[in-house]
Amino acid sequence: MQKSITGVKEEDPYNNALTQLALAAEELQMDPVYYQMLQFPMKEFITYIHVKLSNGEVKSFVGYRVQHNNARGPFKGGIRYHPAVDLNEVRALSMWMTWKTALVDIPFGGAKGGINVDPNSLKQEELEDLTRKFTDAIHNIIGPEIDIPAPDVGTNPQVMAWMMHEYSKLKGYNVPAVVTGKPIEIGGSEGRLEATGRGVAIVTREAAKLILKKDLKDVTVAVQGFGNVGSFTTKFLTDMGAKVVAISDITGGKYFKNGIQNFDDLYRDFQQYKGIGKLPYGDDITNEELLESEVDVLIPAAIENQITEHNAAKIQAKLVIEAANGPTTPMADKILEQRGIKVIPDILVNSGGVIVSYFEWVQNLEREHWELSEVNQKLENKLVKAFKDVYDYSQKKSLSYRMSALTLAVERVVNAMKLTGWR
Ligand SMILES: NC(=O)c1ccc[n+]([C@@H]2O[C@H](COP(=O)([O-])OP(=O)(O)OC[C@H]3O[C@@H](n4cnc5c(N)ncnc54)[C@H](O)[C@@H]3O)[C@@H](O)[C@H]2O)c1
The missing domain is CATH 3.40.50.10860 (Leucine Dehydrogenase, chain A, domain 1)
Structure with a gap:
C-alpha cells in the first residue's frame, strides 16, 4: 500500500484523513489505483x-x-x-x-x-x-x-x-440552488439551521439505545462548543430528556450538577453575557476538564484535534459522539479503542446538515417548499438508516464504528468510480 506522499505533520487534519483512508483501503483490499486517486x-x-x-x-x-x-x-x-x-x-x-x-x-x-x-x-x-x-x-x-x-x-x-x-x-x-443553508425567505429549507444539531441528538439517542443499552433520560452528557452545532445539540438533547451536565465554548466551560433545566433561559443568558465561560452561574470548568469529565456521553462539537494522545487516556465517557469534524486524532482513536470507549464518527454524527442541505437543493431545483415536519421526518429516516447500516456493518465485520462508516462510504465511492470508468 502506498504511504502518504504529502509529508505533513502529525495532527494535521489532512494527515489524519489520509491515515483513515489508508486503513479503509487496507480493509477493503482496495485496488491501489483507486487508493492513489482518492488521496488527492x-x-x-x-x-x-x-x-x-x-x-x-x-x-x-x-x-x-x-x-x-x-x-x-x-x-x-x-x-x-x-x-x-x-x-x-x-x-x-x-x-x-x-x-x-x-x-x-x-x-x-x-x-x-x-x-x-x-x-x-x-x-x-x-x-x-x-x-x-x-x-x-x-x-x-x-x-x-x-x-x-x-x-x-x-x-x-x-x-x-x-x-x-x-x-x-x-x-x-x-x-x-447554487448554495444551501440560505435564509428561508430566499429559498432556504425549513429546519436547515438546526439540522446538524438535531442529527447529533438523533444519533446520540440511537447510540445510547443500541450501545449503552440506555434510554436518553438515564444518560449524562458533556458538549464542547456552543456554536451552531453545540447549542442545537444541547437544546435537542435537553428536549429529549438527556441530562446535559457540562457545556463550553472558546470562553470556557460550566458544569451543572443537575443538568441544564431550561435551555431557553440558558441561551438567553449566553447571548447576554457573550460566552458560556462568562455565565454568572454553574461551576467553572476548563475545556480540558470538560473533555475528561465523568459522563456517559462526550460530544466534541467545536474544532479538530480535541482528543489526542495527550488526553485520550483520561477520557471517562463511555461513548464519544463526534459532532465536530475530526475532533479525535488517529492515535487517540487507538487509545480509546483499547480502553473500550466507543466512538461514533463525525461523518455519520454531523451529517444532518448536509442531509437537509440536500433537501434544500432538491426543493430549489423543483421550486418547492416543504413543511418543517416533512423535512424533520425525512432527516430522521435517513439518519436512523445510516446509523443502522454502520452498526450492523460493525457487528458483521467486527470493526469499530469509525472503520465501519469509513469503509462503507469509501466502498460506495469506489464503486461509483468503477462504474463510470475512472481508471
Ligand atoms: N454548522 C454545520 O452545519 C456543521 C455541519 C457539519 C459539521 N460541522 C462541524 O461542527 C463543528 C462546529 O461547527 P459550528 O458550525 O457549530 O461552528 P461555530 O463557529 O458556530 O461554533 C464553534 C464553537 O466552538 C467553540 N470553540 C472554538 N474553538 C474552541 C476551543 N479551542 N475550545 C472550545 N471551544 C471552541 C466556539 O466558541 C463556538 O462555540 C466544526 O467542526 C464544523 O466543521 C458543522
Missing part, C-alpha cells in the same frame, strides 16, 4: 482577496475551494471563515465530505472551502465585500450541477445569501 483532491483553487476596510486600510486574505471527488454527484461542502484555515485543513474537510455524502447516501461528492479570516474582526460591510469577492473568484467552479457551497464554522445564512446573490448577478438570473 480532483481540484484545488486558491485565490487572494483584498478588502478595503472602513478605516481605509487594505487587508489581504487567502481563500480556498478544494473539490475532492464527484463520482457520486456534484461536489458539496461548506465554507469556513476562521484564522487557522489553510490548504491542508480544507483538503481534509473536502475528503470527509466525500465520505459523508456517500455514507448517508445522497447524490453528492465532497468539497470544502474557506478563508483565513476571523469574521468577528470585520464589520458587516467588509465581510460582505470579502464574501462577494470570493464568490466572484470561484463562480466558474461552482453551480447547482457542479459544486454547491454551504455554511460551516464562521459562516451563516447571511453569508450564503450574499454568495447566492453575487453568483446570480454574474449569471443574470436567480440561482438559489
Whole structure:
C-alpha cells in the first residue's frame, strides 16, 4: 500500500484523513489505483482577496475551494471563515465530505472551502465585500450541477445569501440552488439551521439505545462548543430528556450538577453575557476538564484535534459522539479503542446538515417548499438508516464504528468510480 506522499505533520487534519483512508483501503483490499486517486483532491483553487476596510486600510486574505471527488454527484461542502484555515485543513474537510455524502447516501461528492479570516474582526460591510469577492473568484467552479457551497464554522445564512446573490448577478438570473443553508425567505429549507444539531441528538439517542443499552433520560452528557452545532445539540438533547451536565465554548466551560433545566433561559443568558465561560452561574470548568469529565456521553462539537494522545487516556465517557469534524486524532482513536470507549464518527454524527442541505437543493431545483415536519421526518429516516447500516456493518465485520462508516462510504465511492470508468 502506498504511504502518504504529502509529508505533513502529525495532527494535521489532512494527515489524519489520509491515515483513515489508508486503513479503509487496507480493509477493503482496495485496488491501489483507486487508493492513489482518492488521496488527492480532483481540484484545488486558491485565490487572494483584498478588502478595503472602513478605516481605509487594505487587508489581504487567502481563500480556498478544494473539490475532492464527484463520482457520486456534484461536489458539496461548506465554507469556513476562521484564522487557522489553510490548504491542508480544507483538503481534509473536502475528503470527509466525500465520505459523508456517500455514507448517508445522497447524490453528492465532497468539497470544502474557506478563508483565513476571523469574521468577528470585520464589520458587516467588509465581510460582505470579502464574501462577494470570493464568490466572484470561484463562480466558474461552482453551480447547482457542479459544486454547491454551504455554511460551516464562521459562516451563516447571511453569508450564503450574499454568495447566492453575487453568483446570480454574474449569471443574470436567480440561482438559489447554487448554495444551501440560505435564509428561508430566499429559498432556504425549513429546519436547515438546526439540522446538524438535531442529527447529533438523533444519533446520540440511537447510540445510547443500541450501545449503552440506555434510554436518553438515564444518560449524562458533556458538549464542547456552543456554536451552531453545540447549542442545537444541547437544546435537542435537553428536549429529549438527556441530562446535559457540562457545556463550553472558546470562553470556557460550566458544569451543572443537575443538568441544564431550561435551555431557553440558558441561551438567553449566553447571548447576554457573550460566552458560556462568562455565565454568572454553574461551576467553572476548563475545556480540558470538560473533555475528561465523568459522563456517559462526550460530544466534541467545536474544532479538530480535541482528543489526542495527550488526553485520550483520561477520557471517562463511555461513548464519544463526534459532532465536530475530526475532533479525535488517529492515535487517540487507538487509545480509546483499547480502553473500550466507543466512538461514533463525525461523518455519520454531523451529517444532518448536509442531509437537509440536500433537501434544500432538491426543493430549489423543483421550486418547492416543504413543511418543517416533512423535512424533520425525512432527516430522521435517513439518519436512523445510516446509523443502522454502520452498526450492523460493525457487528458483521467486527470493526469499530469509525472503520465501519469509513469503509462503507469509501466502498460506495469506489464503486461509483468503477462504474463510470475512472481508471
Ligand atoms: N454548522 C454545520 O452545519 C456543521 C455541519 C457539519 C459539521 N460541522 C462541524 O461542527 C463543528 C462546529 O461547527 P459550528 O458550525 O457549530 O461552528 P461555530 O463557529 O458556530 O461554533 C464553534 C464553537 O466552538 C467553540 N470553540 C472554538 N474553538 C474552541 C476551543 N479551542 N475550545 C472550545 N471551544 C471552541 C466556539 O466558541 C463556538 O462555540 C466544526 O467542526 C464544523 O466543521 C458543522
